Amino acid sequence: MEKENALFGVKEIARRAKVSTATVDRVLHNRTGVSEKTKQRINEIIKEMDYQPNILASRLASRKVINLAALIPDVSEETDFWLAPLSGIRRAESEMKQYGVQVQVFFFDLNDKDSFAEKAREMIDAGVHGILVSPSFIEETKKLAAECSRRKIPFVFIDSNIPDLQSLSYIGPHLRKSGYVGAKLLTYRLESDKKVLIINISKEVDNFNYHEIEEGFRSYFNDHNQPNEIVRIDIRETDYQSVARHLTYVFHLNKDIGAAFVTNSRVHTVASFLKNSHRTHVSLIGYDFVKENVGYLENNVIDFLICHRPDDQGYRGMMALYQTLVINAPVTKQNFMPIDIVTKENYEFYQN
Amino acid sequence: MEKENALFGVKEIARRAKVSTATVDRVLHNRTGVSEKTKQRINEIIKEMDYQPNILASRLASRKVINLAALIPDVSEETDFWLAPLSGIRRAESEMKQYGVQVQVFFFDLNDKDSFAEKAREMIDAGVHGILVSPSFIEETKKLAAECSRRKIPFVFIDSNIPDLQSLSYIGPHLRKSGYVGAKLLTYRLESDKKVLIINISKEVDNFNYHEIEEGFRSYFNDHNQPNEIVRIDIRETDYQSVARHLTYVFHLNKDIGAAFVTNSRVHTVASFLKNSHRTHVSLIGYDFVKENVGYLENNVIDFLICHRPDDQGYRGMMALYQTLVINAPVTKQNFMPIDIVTKENYEFYQN
DNA sequence: TACCTTTACGGGCACGTGCCCGTAAACTCA
DNA sequence: TGAGTTTACGGGCACGTGCCCGTAAAGGTA
Numbered sequence: 001m002e003k004e005n006a007l008f009g010v011k012e013i014a015r016r017a018k019v020s021t022a023t024v025d026r027v028l029h030n031r032t033g034v035s036e037k038t039k040q041r042i043n044e045i046i047k048e049m050d051y052q053p054n055i056l057a058s059r060l061a062s063r064k065v066i067n068l069a070a071l072i073p074d075v076s077e078e079t080d081f082w083l084a085p086l087s088g089i090r091r092a093e094s095e096m097k098q099y100g101v102q103v104q105v106f107f108f109d110l111n112d113k114d115s116f117a118e119k120a121r122e123m124i125d126a127g128v129h130g131i132l133v134s135p136s137f138i139e140e141t142k143k144l145a146a147e148c149s150r151r152k153i154p155f156v157f158i159d160s161n162i163p164d165l166q167s168l169s170y171i172g173p174h175l176r177k178s179g180y181v182g183a184k185l186l187t188y189r190l191e192s193d194k195k196v197l198i199i200n201i202s203k204e205v206d207n208f209n210y211h212e213i214e215e216g217f218r219s220y221f222n223d224h225n226q227p228n229e230i231v232r233i234d235i236r237e238t239d240y241q242s243v244a245r246h247l248t249y250v251f252h253l254n255k256d257i258g259a260a261f262v263t264n265s266r267v268h269t270v271a272s273f274l275k276n277s278h279r280t281h282v283s284l285i286g287y288d289f290v291k292e293n294v295g296y297l298e299n300n301v302i303d304f305l306i307c308h309r310p311d312d313q314g315y316r317g318m319m320a321l322y323q324t325l326v327i328n329a330p331v332t333k334q335n336f337m338p339i340d341i342v343t344k345e346n347y348e349f350y351q352n
Numbered sequence: 353m354e355k356e357n358a359l360f361g362v363k364e365i366a367r368r369a370k371v372s373t374a375t376v377d378r379v380l381h382n383r384t385g386v387s388e389k390t391k392q393r394i395n396e397i398i399k400e401m402d403y404q405p406n407i408l409a410s411r412l413a414s415r416k417v418i419n420l421a422a423l424i425p426d427v428s429e430e431t432d433f434w435l436a437p438l439s440g441i442r443r444a445e446s447e448m449k450q451y452g453v454q455v456q457v458f459f460f461d462l463n464d465k466d467s468f469a470e471k472a473r474e475m476i477d478a479g480v481h482g483i484l485v486s487p488s489f490i491e492e493t494k495k496l497a498a499e500c501s502r503r504k505i506p507f508v509f510i511d512s513n514i515p516d517l518q519s520l521s522y523i524g525p526h527l528r529k530s531g532y533v534g535a536k537l538l539t540y541r542l543e544s545d546k547k548v549l550i551i552n553i554s555k556e557v558d559n560f561n562y563h564e565i566e567e568g569f570r571s572y573f574n575d576h577n578q579p580n581e582i583v584r585i586d587i588r589e590t591d592y593q594s595v596a597r598h599l600t601y602v603f604h605l606n607k608d609i610g611a612a613f614v615t616n617s618r619v620h621t622v623a624s625f626l627k628n629s630h631r632t633h634v635s636l637i638g639y640d641f642v643k644e645n646v647g648y649l650e651n652n653v654i655d656f657l658i659c660h661r662p663d664d665q666g667y668r669g670m671m672a673l674y675q676t677l678v679i680n681a682p683v684t685k686q687n688f689m690p691i692d693i694v695t696k697e698n699y700e701f702y703q704n
Numbered sequence: 705t706a707c708c709t710t711t712a713c714g715g716g717c718a719c720g721t722g723c724c725c726g727t728a729a730a731c732t733c734a
Numbered sequence: 735t736g737a738g739t740t741t742a743c744g745g746g747c748a749c750g751t752g753c754c755c756g757t758a759a760a761g762g763t764a
Contacts, residue, residue, distance in 0.1 A: 009750050020714045025752065033712060055450055056408045057750035060719050064752090098407055174701060181697045189541030220697075339698040345533045345572075346691040349526060361720050372744045377722065385742060409720035412749050416722090 008049055009057075017042045028053070055327060059099045066101045068321050069128040070314070071119060071144075072158075073136060074107035078238060081265050081290050081310065082134075084352045085158060088314025089132070096322055103318065104128065111203055113137045120144045124151070130321035131155040132314070135162045138208065156320050158313040160209045169320045171335040173308040175209055179216025179263075181339045185304045186259045186285050187226055194258025196221075197250065198232040201243060201266040213263045231257065243269045244276070251279065262286035267305070271296035289342055289350055297344050305342040311352035313337060360401055361409075369394045380405070407679060411451045418453045420673050421480040422666070423471055423496075424510075425488060426459035430590060433617050433642050433662065434486075436704040437510060440666025441484070448674055455670065456480065463555055465489045472496045476503070482673035483507040484666070487514045490560065508672050510665040512561045521672045523687040525660040527561055531568025531615075533691045537656045538611045538637050539578055546610025548573075549602065550584040553595060553618040565615045583609065595621045596628070603631065614638035619657070623648035641694055641702055649696050657694040663704035665689060 010028070014021045019038060026034050027042045034042075045051075070089050073082045086105065093103035106123045109115040117140045123131065124147055131148060135141035135157050145165040148155045154168040161170040186196065198217065200210050214232070221230065231254055235246045247270065251257060260282055262270050267286020271293070274280055280301050286293065289307045296302040316335065323329045342350050362380070366373045371390060378386045379394045386394075397403075422441050425434045438457065445455040458475045461467040469492045475483065476499055483500060487493035487509050497517040500507045506520040513522040538548065550569065552562050566584070573582065583606050587598045599622065603609060612634055614622050619638020623645070626634055632653050638645065641659045648654040668687065675681045694702050 011750075021751080022715080022753080023713055026713085029752085031753095035712060038712080054412075054750050056412045057719090058752075060406075060408045060412060060721095060749090061751040061753085063719075177698070177701065181695065184695060184697045336701050338692075338701045338703050340690075341693040341695070341698070343533065343536060343693075345529070345536045346693070349529065349688050349690045351690050363720075373721080374723080374745080375743060378743085381722085383723095387742060390742080406720050409749090410722075412719090412751095413721040413723085415749075 008051065009054060013042065013045050013049065013051060016045050055099075059326070062100065064100070066099075066130070066325055067126070067128045068096075068101060068103045068130045068132070068318060068325075069123045069126065070103065070105045070132040070318070071116070071123055072105065072107060072132075072134045072314075073110040076110065078110075079265050079288075079290055079292075081288050084289070084310035085134070085314035085317075087352075088311040088316075089318050091311075092315045092318035092322070096318070096326075099322075099326060101322060101326065108136075110136060113140055116140045117143070120147075124148075124153075129153065130168075130325050132317040132321060133157055134159050135165075136160075136204075138162060141165070154321060154324050156317045158317045159308075159310065162208070167333075168324060169317075169331050169333055169335055171313050171317050171320065172337055173339060174336045175212035176216035176219070177336075178306055178308070178339050179213035179218075180220045181341070182213070182261050182285050182304075182306055183217045183220030183226075185306075185341065186261055186283060187220070187224070187228070190228060190259050190283065192227045193256065195229045195231055195254050195256055197254070197257050197260040198230060199235065199247075199260055199262045199270055200233070200264070201235045201238055201262065201269060202264065203236060203238060210263050217261060228258075238266060238269070240269055240272060244273045247273050248277070251277070257282060259283035259285070264288070265290050265293065267302060268292035268296055271301040275299075275301050289347070289352055294347055297342070297347055300344065303343070305347075307340045307342055307350070307352070308337040309340065309352055360403065361406060365394065365397050365401065365403060368397050407451075411678070414452065416452070418451075418482070418677055419478070419480045420448075420453060420455045420482045420484070420670060420677075421475045421478065422455065422457045422484040422670070423468070423475055424457065424459060424484075424486045424666075425462040428462065430462075431617050431640075431642055431644075433640050436641070436662035437486070437666035437669075439704075440663040440668075441670050443663075444667045444670035444674070448670070448678075451674075451678060453674060453678065460488075462488060465492055468492045469495070472499075476500075476505075481505065482677050484669040484673060485509055486511050487517075488512075488556075490514060493517070506673060506676050508669045510669045511660075511662065514560070519685075520676060521669075521683050521685055521687055523665050523669050523672065524689055525691060526688045527564035528568035528571070529688075530658055530660070530691050531565035531570075532572045533693070534565070534613050534637050534656075534658055535569045535572030535578075537658075537693065538613055538635060539572070539576070539580070542580060542611050542635065544579045545608065547581045547583055547606050547608050549606070549609050549612040550582060551587065551599075551612055551614045551622055552585070552616070553587045553590055553614065553621060554616065555588060555590060562615050569613060580610075590618060590621070592621055592624060596625045599625050600629070603629070609634060611635035611637070616640070617642050617645065619654060620644035620648055623653040627651075627653050641699070641704055646699055649694070649699055652696065655695070657699075659692045659694055659702070659704070660689040661692060661704055 010021045010024045013024045023034055024042055027039055072085055075082050106119040108119045116137050131153060133155055141162055149166055156169045157167050159172045198214055233250050235243055265288035271284060274282055284302045285304045287306050289305060293305055320331045323331050362373045362376045365376045375386055376394055379391050424437055427434050458471040460471045468489050483505060485507055493514055501518055508521045509519050511524045550566055585602050587595055617640035623636055626632055636654045637656045639658050645657055672683045675683050
């Protein structure tokens with residue numbers, strides 16, 4: 001019942017080194033005021049004992065608050081996708097609170113690069129110690145990353161990645177593989193004489209995510225010598241009317257489309273179109289467990305949704321920051337999330 | 353930078369109630385030695401302030417060690433399925449260690465009821481404060497549950513459930529729905545004139561899991577008026593020779609089996625048979641992300657594996673015990689895991 | 705040599721809670 | 735009424751670490 005394995009602490013180190021705990025403390029936090037000789041002696045003992053600091057006591061004694069921040073898109077009327085990462089962030093927050101960690105979340109508008117830059121500025125000025133970012137805009141993210149490097153603030157990316165930016169970690173899907181899985185599901189029962197339609201609905205012209213996903217999707221067709229012809233369409237407006245107009249045209253040109261693949265969470269717009277135009281025989285696959293999509297999953301318009309546990313991404317992202325800043329533990333640089341397949345039959349148990 | 357929101361502690365409560373912190377402490381742990389009057393006064397203040405004890409300080413000050421235990425099947429040569437829950441348990445252990453929580457794992461033989469009872473005995477005698485159990489044997493589990501209730505030891509079930517046993521929580525799949533998902537995947541591209549084969553390979557005669565899964569599987573066929581004839585077979589020996597013998601017979605009797613569904617992780621045995629007998633055109637679905645199965649996923653003999661995040665089950669199970677015993681927080685009684693679909697294309701990112 | 709600065713270290717309080725021990729006051733009983 | 739018992743509470747140390755402050759010793763300067 002009693003704690004017998006009295007895990008050695010600074011006191012024990014101090015006793016062995018014949019110094020006070022304060023000196024040991026100085027060495028542990030490599031502060032000044034210790035002669036080179038004693039420093040070495042103490043370090044040897046620390047190593048020898050494999051000393052693990054007691055985080056409880058450490059956080060209790062420390063009066064410093066650690067400020068973490070997250071910069072993610074606001075929940076818009078278009079999509080509530082970012083509710084999930086937010087909930088993960090909040091979950092992490094409530095766990096870290098007792099350790100004296102505070103979390104601030106900054107929201108930007110997905111349709112406005114400037115709002116990203118603005119909020120990033122605000123966030124940096126708030127004097128945060130670690131940052132979680134959804135790097136939706138490449139150039140703006142690069143600037144933010146540069147600023148973080150200058151100030152030695154660690155940052156993690158979630159949902160999508162921008163390589164070579166010295167992020168502490170990337171937590172999100174392997175996009176190419178994700179597209180690959182989409183292709184597998186789409187072709188699983190597709191007749192070989194049917195065409196396949198790839199749909200990208202996005203205001204952003206240059207979207208890294210999208211390219212990666214489409215590449216993965218196509219590589220499946222290559223790897224398996226799928227005979228199906230692939231048609232693709234970019235739609236730059238996200239409202240239903242525009243989407244419907246474009247799709248009407250495409251379906252007019254291509255009479256024998258058997259399946260459609262939407263590269264992001266706007267698949268519900270396509271579902272709506274298919275339903276309205278009585279084309280529900282077309283297999284439809286898209287992304288993300290958002291309520292609009294689930295509705296069409298329910299009534300069989302969408303066959304599969306692919307998801308990457310956005311909730312978990314938020315949680316793990318914050319935890320990665322916590323690991324480095326509080327525990328001082330290493331963090332894996334690439335953290336690919338599972339590629340989850342959600343159907344009408346299993347969605348009720350899906351935990352984002 | 354400084355902790356400004358000095359979250360009120362016992363001292364503040366004591367000040368307001370004009371008593372010492374010791375008295376507040378007595379009330380908080382409802383120990384004796386406090387008059388009814390002051391007790392009420394203090395309780396009011398606690399409620400009013402919505403006092404949250406500082407777990408750090410609490411665990412630091414307490415010299416009590418909390419002993420948690422897990423009773424799970426040993427990893428056998430037949431299956432390494434239980435490696436995953438074990439790893440989750442270990443993960444939880446390493447997180448809880450700093451809070452003065454110790455974890456002991458007891459392994460029993462899945463083919464031997466007595467070993468379950470024996471290890472359960474051993475575990476109880478070790479004086480544990482909370483237990484995680486894989487309730488593989490119904491009667492033996494009931495006895496264990498009764499003993500736990502008598503000693504007021506909370507226990508959680510993982511992987512499969514035995515209702516009405518006053519477990520603190522069940523953490524595992526909704527088996528019926530899981531079978532339902534299996535049926536969906538199996539029929540997704542199945543021709544209507546093909547037969548479907550349900551295979552149960554298990555030494556245990558009365559397996560709760562199995563019945564639930566099969567029921568779910570069949571209910572999908574009912575709900576969707578699937579015309580396919582369903583054939584079923586129970587195989588009581590788990591070795592390859594026996595399985596092959598039985599399957600040879602079944603396939604001999606039923607020439608037009610188009611798909612097979614195995615109700616547990618022994619699907620790799622069936623996969624081996626299908627491969628050896630050149631029947632890989634038969635769609636095959638089974639359970640669990642174990643390495644033998646993944647091998648057959650790799651070479652397209654198994655089409656889909658259904659998984660329920662066994663690692664997470666172990667982790668969450670231990671955490672549920674931690675929640676009640678250390679944090680004293682409520683725990684949800686039913687915790688259904690996601691029904692994950694694993695394919696050749698996405699398995700490399702699957703996180704058990 | 706007298707005085708000041710720097711270096712290297714120890715003492716000790718604080719964080720919020722758990723809990724042992726001590727003790728007035730109230731109560732009990734012969 | 736006096737002695738013993740119970741009740742109700744306060745004092746204060748401990749947990750392991752962070753960090754402020756004090757200070758002896760060494761070094762530097764005139």
